[in-house]
């Protein structure tokens with residue numbers, strides 16, 4: 001099984017379009033420091049891929065990583081999808097905006113698996129359609145939304161995938177999640193196990209137990225400090241309030257965990273660990289944990 005890390009940033013990417021902070025300025029100068037919105041693909045044969053999350057940068061990510069149609073297999077209509085299926089974690093735009101990209105490929109009817117309330121949030125119903133319900137006349141049935149119950153295993157390309165709820169999105173008074181439930185995905189093939197959690201609000205005990213023995217844990221690193229947004233951007237809201245475990249705490253919690261590789265992703269432009277020369281980068285590396293970069297390959 002091979003994972004391609006398509007993107008490693010949170011909602012604004014690095015650089016953010018309206019920011020001149022040191023990380024954004026450095027990324028403008030040096031393209032290798034740029035980060036697109038977080039997503040991964042999983043493949044066994046290098047040809048067909050399973051996509052996890054579809055953010056604003058999906059099209060350019062597929063082009064950059066050569067997950068593009070091949071003339072020899074595309075046939076008479078010139079069209080081909082190298083994506084077998086899509087799994088969405090939750091309803092924030094950096095994980096779903098890219099669904100709009102599929103509106104050109106109506107013949108593919110790509111299966112899009114998601115928590116049941118996320119399917120309703122994105123696609124609505126025939127009588128009450130939502131934004132993704134119909135993106136245009138050509139786009140009707142461009143994807144096949146599938147409500148995925150928690151922990152129900154799905155087999156795609158021989159890989160077993162299970163989604164289960166983790167804390168991240170807002171819990172409303174009546175118990176509904178806004179804008180949807182957040183899933184993490186457990187991806188299993190040939191006794192190798194990966195857990196993908198780009199957005200995670202707490203590293204609770206039950207989750208740490210579930211992580212025991214996992215080969216790769218791809219983990220939320222939106223912010224390093226809990227008060228990072230106030231500190232750097234002057235926005236008075238904390239990492240925990242936004243549903244993200246601060247990375248400085250995650251590094252400590254995970255240092256003795258029985259996990260093959262801890263790899264951080266979903267970086268906000270303000271996270272100092274984005275800078276390869278930073279003290280925070282050294283802290284992560286000294287713990288034998290890793291910082292993902294766009295285009296990273298993980299082989300299992």
Ligand SMILES: [Zn+2]
Nearest residue numbers: 010092094199
């Ligand atoms: Zn996100």
Ligand SMILES: [Zn+2]
Nearest residue numbers: 019021024269
């Ligand atoms: Zn910035």
Ligand SMILES: [Zn+2]
Nearest residue numbers: 090092168199
């Ligand atoms: Zn989110």
